Amino acid sequence: MADVIGIVQPVEGVTWNPAAAGDRGDWFDAIFREHYPRVVGVLARLTGDRAQAEEIASDVFCKLSRRPGAFAKPEEVTAWLYRVATNAGFDAWRANSRRRKHEEAAGVESLRTTASGGALDELLREERCARVRVVLASLKSREAELLLLRASGMAYRELAGAVGVQPGSVGTLLARAESEFERRFRARYGDNV
Amino acid sequence: MTACWSEGELRACLDRELPADEMERIGVHLGECPACRSLYVEMSGRAAQVAEWMSALPEVEVPAWPPRTVRELAPQRTRAKWVPVAVAGALAAGLALLAMAVANRADRRAIVTPAETAPVQQAAAGIAPPAVPLIETEQAPAVRPAALRSRRAPAARRPKTDFYLALDDDPIETGLVVRVALDPGAVQADVILGPDGRARAFRLVSDKLNF
Numbered sequence: 278m279a280d281v282i283g284i285v286q287p288v289e290g291v292t293w294n295p296a297a298a299g300d301r302g303d304w305f306d307a308i309f310r311e312h313y314p315r316v317v318g319v320l321a322r323l324t325g326d327r328a329q330a331e332e333i334a335s336d337v338f339c340k341l342s343r344r345p346g347a348f349a350k351p352e353e354v355t356a357w358l359y360r361v362a363t364n365a366g367f368d369a370w371r372a373n374s375r376r377r378k379h380e381e382a383a384g385v386e387s388l389r390t391t392a393s394g395g396a397l398d399e400l401l402r403e404e405r406c407a408r409v410r411v412v413l414a415s416l417k418s419r420e421a422e423l424l425l426l427r428a429s430g431m432a433y434r435e436l437a438g439a440v441g442v443q444p445g446s447v448g449t450l451l452a453r454a455e456s457e458f459e460r461r462f463r464a465r466y467g468d469n470v
Numbered sequence: 471m472t473a474c475w476s477e478g479e480l481r482a483c484l485d486r487e488l489p490a491d492e493m494e495r496i497g498v499h500l501g502e503c504p505a506c507r508s509l510y511v512e513m514s515g516r517a518a519q520v521a522e523w524m525s526a527l528p529e530v531e532v533p534a535w536p537p538r539t540v541r542e543l544a545p546q547r548t549r550a551k552w553v554p555v556a557v558a559g560a561l562a563a564g565l566a567l568l569a570m571a572v573a574n575r576a577d578r579r580a581i582v583t584p585a586e587t588a589p590v591q592q593a594a595a596g597i598a599p600p601a602v603p604l605i606e607t608e609q610a611p612a613v614r615p616a617a618l619r620s621r622r623a624p625a626a627r628r629p630k631t632d633f634y635l636a637l638d639d640d641p642i643e644t645g646l647v648v649r650v651a652l653d654p655g656a657v658q659a660d661v662i663l664g665p666d667g668r669a670r671a672f673r674l675v676s677d678k679l680n681f
Binding site: 318325330406410424433446449452458 | 476477478479480481482485487513516517519520521523524525526527528529530
């Protein structure tokens with residue numbers, strides 16, 4: 278997991294020392310308490326695995342704790358956190374694709390033998406999830422992040438902080454992300470979805 | 471007719487993320503501008519469709535406060551970068567000592583025999599060598615004296631390294647000892663894992679060696 282985080286970690290050239298600002302170690306505690314549940318929730322929706330989501334979130338926060346002087350402003354911490362977490366979630370999801378294909382194949386074989394209605398529903402649900410994740414993964418990182426966070430219930434002001442833009446730009450970015458998502462979804466899976 | 475609104479403002483209006491007065495003015499404008507009304511309806515349908523697709527992703531209940539404490543992730547709890555290097559160095563040093571000890575034993579077996587040492591010692595003392603060796607040739611294969619063998623035999627049965635090398639300054643109350651075979655049948659190591667799964671200490675165990 279450390280390699281995954283290392284790959285997606287953006288380069289931060291500015292410096293901001295929370296200790297010098299009087300926050301000392303509390304800055305990390307405050308960010309952890311405020312954002313950990315939501316980060317895990319977003320990652321769980323993205324990966325479909327809560328345990329893996331917690332693992333990724335822990336790695337991201339651990340990475341954050343090691344770089345207290347890498348941010349010029351507190352707002353940059355939030356933007357960095359969600360950007361790294363989302364990218365790490367997509368990387369983990371892609372890394373698991375081979376295992377997931379084997380499991381889906383096994384699920385289809387099991388369905389043929391058992392012909393269970395519950396299994397069929399589960400299979401269809403997984404297929405819908407997989408389609409959404411495939412299209413999300415094909416979007417630009419910020420567009421996918423925006424859609425995921427919005428679907429998790431974030432308000433525009435929170436979205437602006439998480440994505441690192443002005444609150445007035447969220448509507449425009451969200452409209453473009455939705456338009457691109459719909460276009461790619463229909464291009465890949467057709468209009469009858 | 472009032473001025474048209476931007477796409478972003480119309481989208482924010484859909485989510486009711488604008489101030490009340492702006493929402494009211496947008497409503498008035500939509501009533502008199504077919505183009506903006508068409509765009510608004512189109513965005514509304516797209517937003518509902520995307521929201522439906524996104525709802526396929528399962529929501530997971532996450533506790534308001536995570537079960538693990540923040541202290542586990544705090545900066546002072548992170549493992550130092552030199553620890554993996556130190557572990558690798560310690561293991562390499564242990565293996566090097568092991569190899570040197572084995573080589574030293576082989577040298578003693580090749581050089582030190584009673585048949586060779588007796589004449590040299592007697593010549594140094596000015597005594598003519600006897601016609602027969604002081605030690606029977608049957609005893610020559612005994613590389614080490616019997617007393618030395620008996621003294622070293624118990625040491626071979628107990629671990630050569632009976633102390634642990636700590637990898638972390640943080641004390642732990644409970645841990646799991648895992649024996650790892652570095653080279654099956656030759657060198658083993660005991661590793662103590664902490665509650666978080668990290669290796670906290672280790673020792674080399676070589677109870678199958680005799681040197």
